[in-house]
Amino acid sequence: MLKRDRQCRICKKAEAVEADHWPLDRKTLVAMGLDPDNPEYGRGLCHSCHSSETARYQPGGWYRHAPW
Ligand SMILES: [Zn+2]
Structure with a gap:
C-alpha cells in the first residue's frame, strides 16, 4: 500500500513510510475473516x-512494552 x-x-505533506491498518485494525480484520495484508x-x-x-486509537498498544 x-x-x-x-x-x-x-498530513499530506510528508512521505508515507509506514503502513497503517485503517479503518479497521489488524485484529478486527482477522476476526472478520478478511486479509489484513490487503492494501x-x-x-x-x-x-x-x-x-x-x-x-490515540490503540491505548496501551506498542508503547506498553517500553521500559519506562
Ligand atoms: Zn503525516
Whole structure:
C-alpha cells in the first residue's frame, strides 16, 4: 500500500513510510475473516502521524512494552 500512498494520508505533506491498518485494525480484520495484508484495508502514513494515530486509537498498544 506504500506504493499506492506515496504521501501521508493524514498530513499530506510528508512521505508515507509506514503502513497503517485503517479503518479497521489488524485484529478486527482477522476476526472478520478478511486479509489484513490487503492494501484495501490500509493506508500509508509518515512516521509522526502513524505514531500519534497509534497512540490515540490503540491505548496501551506498542508503547506498553517500553521500559519506562
Ligand atoms: Zn503525516
